[in-house]
Every structure is written in structure tokens, then in C-alpha cells.
Amino acid sequence: MKKYILNKHIRYRKEDGYILVCDCKRLLDYEMPLEYFDLLELFKNGYMYEETNKEVMKELFELRIIEEKGKERGDVREDIFSKLGYDENEFV
């Protein structure tokens, strides 16, 4: 039975009416309904079996928010500066 853990580069927090999730390695942001906060907390503190919340788990896995325990995926080599919310060159 597969076990899933939170991707170590994922950080999240409650905002006004939603959960803001950030993939800090790839600089991607997602919005999640507040009802999933406890689920994310469960991942953060351990692991979950694939039977639980199947549909949500599938989506979280596809977005690389969670990973299969013991089969963590490597980093992706991609441009991140273009994903910043500002033209960083302005300041350089």
C-alpha cells in the first residue's frame, strides 16, 4: 500500500478564505479550499495511505505537493526568476 508524504519544498498558510500553498523550489503558488487545511497538517506531521481522500490525493500528487514515501522526485531544472512577481533586474 502506497504511503504519501508532503513534498519537502511545500509551505502553506491560511489566508483570508483560502489556503495559500507555495512550491518553494519551483516558485508555483496554488489556492486550496480551507477545508483541506487539516489534511495538509496530517501530511506535514507524517504520512497518509492512498485510500484516504483518493481524489484530492491524486491531484496533490500530480501537482507535486505530495510524494510517495521513499520515492521522492528529484528537483526540476527550470527558470525560476521569470516566476517572481517582479522584475528582479530592476534592482540589480
Add this chain to the structure above:
Amino acid sequence: MRPRVIKKVMTPHDCYIILTAKCNQRCLHCYGNYGMDVPQNELTGKEWDKVFEDLVKHNVFYINISGGEPTVHPDFLEILKSLKKHKLHFIITTNGLFTEKIFKAIVDVKDLLIGIKISLDGPDYISNGYIRRNVKKEISESDFNRTLKNLRMLKEKDIPFTIATCIHKGNIDRMNDLLNLILELKPVSWFISTISTSGRSFDNLNIFASDSEIEKKRWNNIKNICNKNDIFVNFIDMPFATATKKTEKFYYQCPAARSFCEINSDGLVSPCPLARVNIPSEFLKFENVRDKSIKDIWNGKAFNRFLELSKGGCKGCEAKDKCDRCIPQSILWFSDPTLPPPHCIQNGESLGLENIKDLRTQLKKRMEEYQRDNYIDVEKK
């Protein structure tokens, strides 16, 4: 679940950190006059540790470490350890002159490192040195070689890096040579920009080059060749190189004080580096992270006032409901936060700005005063 476009959030999404204003170079185009105006009371490694603790406590997702030259902070190695302790993701923007010891320390925190951006302004030391000088303001071959060596080491260690290039009079005719070097170094991306009109560049007006000095098809060619080699090219503030036939209205989209802020080396927290550099304290008095938590500063008087000013829009502007007006530019050019920035004046007709004739006259006058009469084509419609 869907991708989120960040607008106003409760605490910063990410912070731009001026780790130190010290610098081991004296670049002629430096927007912040770094290396020369170093605050006496810069935060120490221990103080940055407290700042990072506060940022993590308030769920800031990552920081972008810059300077000055961040790697010359006397406690830089301790600061990297602190990032590791707090599991805080980070980006580094550097001139690439760091030592092997620092290189190893960076590799040691590779897991939290999002990316490195390194400045490279020419294909050889003469061209690069046209704007990028050593502390004696001389062109330095050894500096250029060291940066190149570190770039090659990053490639070897498979650490993703971006190369940032400013176009200037000393490299505008050398773009093909620079392209060949870029293809050899194989960064993830190559950012090419014009020089900002700020700081030391005002004293070195001869260095400015316009992107229109070479043919548009050559810019397109550079982009295409890089794309074929998996190098993403981004032209920044290069209207000629990026011009399309689209007639979309120009307006500002800015995360300053909405999802992003700057923390300066003396602890001062401002919406962005340009806000700190260009907005005098009589307009806005920014607060210090030594005295208050980031959350209180973010939701405090100065940030709220900045947002109020930028929300106001400019008279007559048809894009004012969407625009995050650039207050630092309005103050830099007109000492008046209610007037539109230069690029909006340039596009004044399509935006529907009121008193456009008068605004153009005022801008022209300021460009002459600043001796930057080639900054933008004010009459362009």
C-alpha cells in the same frame, strides 16, 4: 485547486533581502550606489537569524538575498547556517566573485537554494569591465575570470543559475560573442535588461545603450537560438526588443506591499528597493525589523499609505482599476506621488491620461535636468 495569482496577502509571500550594502565591486551602473553608502548599523548574522525566525513564524515562503554583494557580509557563512536551521528557501543574486569556501557552503544548502542569479555584462573582461569595475574602479581581468570560474563550477555541480546582463555601450556590439559564451555556460535562463536610471548610473551617462541600437531581428535571433538550447531568454525594460503588434494598454502590475517587500541591510522594511531609494521620509517613514515584527510592519501605517497612494490611479487613466501605480517612479521624476510615471506618459493617449500635453512638457524638463533626454521617447504615440 488552482494556480494562485498572488494579490494582497496577510503577511509577505516573499522578501527581497539587502544582506549588506558592502560590495567588492564598484559598478558604474549600480542603482543603489552600493559599496559607497554603507549604513553603519547593518544587521549582524545573529540579527539576521532573528529576522529569519520572525519571517518563518509569519509564514514567509522564501527570501531573495541580494546586496550590495551578499557574499561579502562578514557573517555570510553563519547566515547560510541560519537559513538551514530555519528551513527557509532562498535565492541568491551575486556578482559571482565568491571564494571556494563560500561556494562549498552554498552547495551545502543546495536543498533550500531555489536558484542563483549571477551578473555577467560582457563576453570578455574589457567588455564586462566597461560597467563592472573593481573597488579601485578599474577594469579587472581577474574578477571576470573568477566569475567565469564560478559559473562553470555551478554548471558542474548542476546548480541552476541564471545570468543577468545589462546592455551598455561596451557590450551592445558584442552580443554575438556574449551569446556564444552563454551557450557554453548553459544557464537555465538569461535575463537581458537596460540599465536602471538610478544611483551611480546618473554619474555615468556615457554607459547607457538602447536596445534599438541593434536590429530587432538580431534580438529575435538571440532568443530563438537560446530557446533551441533550453535557455530561457527574458528581455526586461527593452521595449524595442519586445515590441509586438499588440495594442494592449500599458499598466503596472506590482507586488510591492501586496505580496512582497524589501528588508534593507539596516533593518528598514520598505515595499521595494526603489521605494526605499526614491521615497524620502517626509513622504513615507518606513519601519525597522529590529523594532517590530514583519507582520506588524506589513500591516502598519507606511505600507497602508503606500497602498492608498498606488490605488489612487492617475487622472483620466482607463487602466486605473487594474494598475498598481509605481509610486517610487512618480516621486523620483516629479516629487509628486499623484503624477504618472514616464512610461505611462509615453502611452498617455492610449491610456486616456488627462493633461497629457502638460505632463509631456514636465517630463521632458525633468529628463533634461537629469541629463537623461534619451530615457524614453516622450513624443512616441
